[in-house]
Amino acid sequence: MSKEEKKPFSQTMAEWRQFVYNPRSGEFLGRTAKSWGLILLFYLVFYGFLAALFTFTMWVMLQTLSGDIPKYRDRISSPGLMISPKPVTALEFYFNKSDSKSYAEYVSTLKQFLKSYDDSKQSKNIACTAGKLFEQNEDRAVKQACQFNRTKLGSCSGVEDDTFGYAKGTPCVLVKMNRIIGLKPEGEPHIQCSPKEEGKVQITYFPDGGMIDLMYFPYYGKKLHADYLQPLVAVQLAINSSITKEDVTIECKIMGSPNLRNEDDRDKFLGRISFKVQMSE
C-alpha cells in the first residue's frame, strides 16, 4: 500500500470547503439539494411510519388496561412505611425545643398533612365497623371511605397542642402505610417502634397500641376511591434529654400481620422505617 502523502494545510481546507459546498455541482455536504431533499423525505416518511406504528401499538395497549386497577400488582405485594413530617435531606430530625423556628417546618407539614383528616371534611365519609375489612360491592361505581378522625391521634392530633409536642420536647411523628390497591392485611396489624438503645426514649402510640384498623382496607384506587383516607399511627417520643445528648434512632415496624412483610434485606422501607431524632434545649 502506498502511503498517503501529507497534504498541505491549505489544500485540506480547500477540499473541506469543496465538501461543504461545491459551487460547480451545487453539492452541499457531498449531495445536491435534490438528493438531500429525497433523503429527508424518505426519513420523514420512514420515521413517520414508525412513530405512527408506535402510537398505534401504545394506543392498543392502553385500551387493554382498565383505568381503575392496574393489570399487575406483583411488584408491590407488600406496602412500605413512611413518616410525616419528612425532613428534606434524610430521615433525621434536628430541633431545639425552645426555638420555635427550628421546628416550624415540621409543624406546618403536619398541619398541612392532617387537614384532610379534619372532622369537617370527613362528614361525607361513613363510620365503619371496626376490626373488619370493609369490602364493597363491585358494581358500586364510587367506593365509600371510612372516617378517620383526627382526634384518634390524641395529643398528636394538633387539636390541643398545635406544636405537636415539639415545644415540650415530646415530638410527634406520624407513621403511614403505603396505599396498595386491594391489599387486605391479615391478623391485627399495628405499628411498633423501638429506639436502638433501650431506655432513652419513651414512646406513646395513638391510637392505642399503634393499631391500624382493618376497616380501612382494602383500597380501591384513586379513581374509584377518591375520598379514601389512609389510617395513621402517631408516635409521640418522650426523649429523656438529661441522659441523651446525641441523636436517637427509632425503628418502626408493622407487626401482627402475617402478610405484611417487614424484614426485606434489600428494601429498608418495606413494612418498616427508621429515623433519627436529635433534640436540644
Added chain:
Amino acid sequence: MNSTVAGEILLRDGPNELKPPKGTPEYVKFARQLAGGLQCLMWVAAAICLIAFGIQCGQGDLTSADNLYLAIALIAVVVVTGCFGYYQEFKSTNIIASFKNLVPQQATVIRDGDKFQINANQLVVGDLVEIKGGDRVPADIRIITAQGCKVDNSSLTGESEPQTRAPECTHESPLETRNIAFFSTMCLEGTATGIIVNTGDRTIIGRIASLASGVENEKTPIAIEIEHFVDIIAGLAIFFGGTFFIVAMVIGYPFLKAMVFFMAIVVAYVPEGLLATVTVCLSLTAKRLARKNCVVKNLEAVETLGSTSVICSDKTGTLTQNRMTVSHLWFDNQIHTADTTEDQSGQSFDQSSETWRALCKIVSLCNRAFFKSGQDNVPVPKRIVIGDASETALLKFSEITLGNVMEYRERYKKACEIPFNSTNKFQLSIHELEDPRDPRYLLVMKGAPERILERCATIMIKGQELPLDEQWKEAFQTAYMDLGGLGERVLGFCHLYLDPGQFPRGFAFDTEDMNFPTSGLCFAGLISMIDPPRATVPDAVMKCRTAGIRVIMVTGDHPITAKAIAASVGIISEGSETVEDIAARMRIPVEQVNKREARACVVNGGQLKDMETEELVEILKMHPEMVFARTSPQQKLIIVESCQKLGAIVAVTGDGVNDSPALKKADIGVAMGIAGSDAAKNAADMILLDDNFASIVTGVEQGRLIFDNLKKSIAYTLTKNIPELTPYLIYITVSVPLPLGCITILFIELCTDIFPSVSLAYEKAESDIMHLKPRNPRRDRLVNEALAVYSYFQIGAIQSFAGFTDYFTAMAQEGWFPLLCVGLRAQWENDHLQDLQDSYGQEWTFGQRLYQEYTCYTVFFISIEMCQISDVLIRKTRRLSVFQQGFFRNKILVIAIVFQLCLGCFLCYCPGMPNIFNFMPIRFQWWLVPLPYGILIFVYDEIRKLGVRRHPGSE
C-alpha cells in the same frame, strides 16, 4: 580443537543458530492489546465511573455501588478481550516456533581427535566438521578436503545448478569462491571436511535474514479497515457523549451526573464485542485454512489474501514439483512424451521398439545416482536419491519403466567409469554383459547432445544401426531445437559394443589415458527433462484469472524455461505472444513491433537492471502477462514495490532466503513449508504446508468470504448500538425512568450477541466470489457510509421503537402510564421518596421502583434480542433473499439463535439475577411485544434486497 575450548567459545559466541528476528517483548504485545482506540475509550469510561463513585463516597452516599460495579465490569471487558487477542496472537506465533524445533539438526564434528554427532547449535568457530551428500551445511565452512562435493546454493543465491566445492580459493568474494560452503545450504553429493569460520547470525545467511527484518512490515488491509472503522466509532462516541454532556449541563444536571451520562453513552455506543468478534471470525478462517495446509502466522493475513490483486509467484517448488523429471524422449526419429504427473497416473509411450531397449539400458547403466537404502515400500517418485537432479530424474524414470535398476546394474558389472565434468561434457561407463557367454564389453555414454553426436558414426533406428548421414543429423537438430525450445534440459545417449578381440574380459581400462574408443559410437536417442508444473497449478492459475488476480512469475531460472513453464501453467495464456514472438512470426525486427500488441512479456534480470522504476511500472501496466527471469533478491523487491505503486495488493510466494526481503515487503508473504528456508518462513505471513500453489487459491477464496462475512458481522453488531443509545438520549431529554442499564448493555454486547455475530462467519458465499474482481482497497471499505446509515438509522431505529414499545407496555401494565413517566426521572430516582404515587394512586417505595426499573431493563433487553434475531437473519445475505440462501443451511447460525434465546431465558429466570446483574423475570407477553417490529425488520429488508436485485448498481 578440544571440547573445553569449544565450550568457552560457545559461551562467548552463543549457540550456532539464527536468532529469531527481534520480537516485541511479550508485555508490550499485551499492552498493545489493551491500548487500542476502543479500549482507550473504555478506560476513560471506567475512569469516569470510578471518579463518580469516589465523589459519591466523599459525599457520604454509600447507597449505590453501581458505578463501582460498572467500572470493574468495563475494566474486566478490556482485560478479558485483551487477553483473548493476546492468546490468539500467541498461539499463531507458536505454530512457527514448533516448525523450528521439529528436527534438531545434527552435525558430525571432530573434537579431541574423535568424531561426534552433536546438535548443530553447539558448534563453534574453529570446529572441524564433516559433511556428506544429503547433509545440511551446519555453519559457514572453509573447505579443507573435498571429494566431489556439490552444494545447492539456490536458497542463498537463486542459482539452481549445483555448485562444486573444493579446497582452492577461486575468488576474492566469499560468495563466489569455491572453498566456502554456507550455513543451511544442502550438500548434494560427495563429502568434505572444513573448519567453521562463522556461526549463527554472523553467517552469510544470518546477515541476509537480518537484512530482511529491516524491511518494514506493511499494515494489513484489514488492519487499516478496522482502524478506519474504530476511528469513526470512537469519534462518533465522543461526539454523541460530548453533545449530551453539554445538553445535560444546559438542562441543569449537576456536573457529576452529566459525566456519568457521558460515560453511559460511550458504553452504549461503543461495540465492545466487536474486536473479539473480528478476532474469532479471523481465527475460524485461519483454522479452516490450516486444515487445507495454509498456516497463517498473522491472523489479519487471512483477509489480505482475499483482497490480493497480484500474485508474484516463484517458479521452482511453487508452480513446479521441484524435481527434474523426464518429460520427452527422441528415438526412432520421433518425439515421445513421458509421464510427468506427480503420481505417475499419465499415459505412457510405446515401449516396444528395439531402440528403446538400447536407450533404456544406457540410461540405467550410465548413471551414478542411487536410492538411499531401505525405501522399498516408498513409491518411486518419493524415494530419496543420492545424486544430482538430472541423474535422479533418469534413475527414477528407468526405475519406473524398467523395474529394479539397482539389481539391473548388478547384472551388468561396471568395469570403469568417467564422471561428468565440464570440459568433457559427457559421462561414460563400461560394463560387462549380463550373459556370461558373451565376452563383449558395453560402453555407454551420455552428455550434451551436440558433443555426443560428434562422437557418433551411426544411429539406431528401429533397432537397426544406420549410418549417421546429413539427413539424420538434420532430424537430430530439429528434435534438439524443439525440446530446447520447451525449456527442457536435453541429454544425448549413445553406446558401443567393444570388440571382444581387442578388449577381452579382464582388460585393464584406464580412465586417465582413455585406452578405449570414445568416437564412432552408435547414437541411441535424446532424453529431455524438466521440472514439470504441478498438476493442480494450471487450474489454480485459471481460477486466479477469473477472480481478477494477476499471476506474475518471478524466478531465478532461465528465461526460456521460465516462459515454457509459464505457458504450460497458463500464466502466459494460449495465443498470447511476446514482442519477440510477434517479431518472429511477422519476420520483422523486434524494434518494429508495436509493444502494445504483445500481451505477454518476459523480462530477464539483465534488462531489469537497466530499467528505471517508472519504466518497470509502465511495462507492468502494458503487458498483462509477465514473467521475470534471472532476477536477484533486490530485483524481486523492486518488482513487488512497482506492483504496489500501481495500487495492487501483492502476494509473494517464495522459499529461499533470497526471497525473504520480497516476502516481507509484500502485503502478504507466502512461504513454502517443505522447501522453504527458515528465513523465508520468518518473513512470511502465511505458510503453505504442502508447497502447493492451489492452496493459495483456497486462501483467496476464504479471504474474500471472510471479508464479506465480516461486513455482515459488523453490520449486525453495529445495529444494536442505536437501541442501546436511544434509551439514554430519551432518559436525559424526556426524563423517563432509565429504560436500559449499562450492565445490561454489556450483557448484550459481550454475552448474548457474540455467538450470532460469529456464526455469520460460517455463512456461505452469496454468489461465486471467485468470479468477481478483487476489492478495491480505496473504494470497497469494510464499513462504508451506506452500511452504517442503514444499520443505524433504519434497522437500529426500528429496534429502538420496539424497545420503547415494550418498555412503556411493561411500565403501563404495572401501573405507570406513559404520560406519567415523562418527567418522572427526578422523583423516581430520589431514594428518600418512599411513597411515590403511580397512575392508580398506589404508593411505591424506592426499592420497589428499582425492581420495576430492572424489569424495564430486562424488557428492553429482550426487545433488542428479539429484533437482533431478525437482524441476524437479514444479515445472512446482502443481495439475495433469505429464502434463496436458505434459512437453515447455516447450522451454526441456527444454533446461535437457539443459544441466544436460551441465554436470554437464563438471564431472566435464573434465581438471584435481579440482585447480581439487574435482570428480572418478565412476563411472557413482553417477549411478544417486539415481535411485530422484528417481522417489520425482516420484511423491510426483504423489500430492500428485492429493490437491489431489480436495480443492480444502486446499493
